[in-house]
Amino acid sequence: MRFHEYGEPSVLRYEDVEQPTPGAGQVRVRVAATSFNGVDANIRGGFMQGPIPVTLPHTPGIDVAGTVDALGDGVTGVQAGDQVIGFLPMTGPGAAAEYAIAPAEVLAPAPKSIPLADAAALPIVGLTAWQALFEHAALTAGQRVLINGAGGAVGGYAVQLAKRAGAHVIATAGPRSAERVRAAGADEVIGHDTTVVTEPVDAVLNLAPVAPEQLAALVPLIRDGGVLVNTTVWMPAPADEKRGVRGVNMYVRSDAEQLARLAALVDDGELRVEVAERVPLAELPALHASAAAGTLPSGKVVVLAPTA
Numbered sequence: 001m002r003f004h005e006y007g008e009p010s011v012l013r014y015e016d017v018e019q020p021t022p023g024a025g026q027v028r029v030r031v032a033a034t035s036f037n038g039v040d041a042n043i044r045g046g047f048m049q050g051p052i053p054v055t056l057p058h059t060p061g062i063d064v065a066g067t068v069d070a071l072g073d074g075v076t077g078v079q080a081g082d083q084v085i086g087f088l089p090m091t092g093p094g095a096a097a098e099y100a101i102a103p104a105e106v107l108a109p110a111p112k113s114i115p116l117a118d119a120a121a122l123p124i125v126g127l128t129a130w131q132a133l134f135e136h137a138a139l140t141a142g143q144r145v146l147i148n149g150a151g152g153a154v155g156g157y158a159v160q161l162a163k164r165a166g167a168h169v170i171a172t173a174g175p176r177s178a179e180r181v182r183a184a185g186a187d188e189v190i191g192h193d194t195t196v197v198t199e200p201v202d203a204v205l206n207l208a209p210v211a212p213e214q215l216a217a218l219v220p221l222i223r224d225g226g227v228l229v230n231t232t233v234w235m236p237a238p239a240d241e242k243r244g245v246r247g248v249n250m251y252v253r254s255d256a257e258q259l260a261r262l263a264a265l266v267d268d269g270e271l272r273v274e275v276a277e278r279v280p281l282a283e284l285p286a287l288h289a290s291a292a293a294g295t296l297p298s299g300k301v302v303v304l305a306p307t308a
Contacts, residue, residue, distance in 0.1 A: 001285075002015060002017070002059050003044055003058055004057040007045065008045075008289075009285045009288035009292060010285060012060075012288060014282050014284075019099055020100070021070075021072075022070055022071060022072035024072050024073040025073075025074055026102065027068050027071050027078060028069045028071075028102075029086075029099065029100045029101075029102055031095050031097060032116040033095075033119075034060075034302075034303045035061075035121050035300055035302050036284075036287055037124055037125075040060045040094075041292065052091055054090075058093065059093040061088070061094030062094055063087060063120045063121070063122075064084075065117060066083070067084070068081060068083075071104075078104050078107060083109070083112075084102075084109060084110055085108055085122060085123055086106045086108065087127060088106065089103065089106070095120075095305075106256055108256045108259035108260040111266035111273070113267045114266060117302055119273065121153070121273050121302050123259055127252050129154050129158035130161060130261075131250065132205050137203040139162060140165065140166070141165060141167065143168070143202040144200070144202050145162050145169055145204070146201045146204045146218070146221060147204075147207065148172050148205065148208050148210070149173075150171035151174055151176065151177025151178070151298050154207050155173070156184050156272075159181055159185055160184050162185075163187075164265075169187050169188070170188040170190065170197060171186040171189050173189055174192065180274075180298075194217065200222060201222055201223065203222070204221065206230045209232050215235065219239070219247075222240075225245070226245050230247065231250050237249045274299055276296075276298065276300055277301045277302070278301075279301060279304065281306060282306075287303065
């Protein structure tokens with residue numbers, strides 16, 4: 001699936017192309033699935049040409065789950081036949097295809113306890129949750145964290161990981177996702193009115209596309225010396241320098257070591273991968289259209305590659 005020009009979901013074309021060949025340090029992956037991420041639509045629409053320049057025609061799909069099919073020169077640590085997952089470079093060709101090229105260093109062993117295709121629901125959102133909580137917020141046992149917008153895919157992982165780390169988790173969620181967030185381990189699930197949070201929190205993780213004034217209203221909930229980590233990067237994270245409250249604008253990065261740890265947690269039964277919907281690759285334009293219309297299910301949608 002590729003687009004030859006930027007535009008609406010209709011620019012996506014399902015077409016035959018030559019099988020790619022891995023270069024030095026690369027592997028070819030027989031794709032089981034990719035997933036839909038909001039940034040895919042922004043790239044396709046032409047809104048990310050500055051920070052994420054791609055070469056047209058471009059194949060979307062940043063997440064990949066599949067089986068290593070061929071090795072380029074100098075590749076070590078991975079073999080043909082290995083089942084892997086990865087967060088592909090955003091500026092390169094993606095995994096909305098039968099075969100994808102990946103730098104060997106971004107790949108991690110896929111979890112063995114779930115279907116390989118479902119593992120495509122893990123990389124970018126799992127890494128976002130991990131890096132937000134433990135790199136940027138430095139969350140530790142006994143702390144209180146507010147996860148704003150916990151009903152989405154990142155929120156599901158963030159709740160599970162924060163609870164596993166021994167934190168007291170307060171999560172905001174709408175009626176459709178409240179029960180799922182509670183099942184993920186949240187100690188308190190509230191609506192989107194955060195004024196009901198009366199006891200200070202050590203950290204806020206904002207995952208919701210809120211207005212700047214709503215984001216700023218989260219700062220007074222944070223104790224002195226705490227942190228607000230914001231993943232909605234089109235607006236800066238607010239801070240309160242007088243109280244030592246930091247504001248962090250977070251940009252997720254690919255990290256195979258962290259991804260391997262997340263996969264191990266899945267296999268250990270300590271992290272649950274949830275898939276909201278599975279759609280065939282041929283329906284990717286309709287999936288992009290649903291995202292534009294705001295009708296996607298909450299959670300992660302996996303896009304299945306064609307089977308031989």
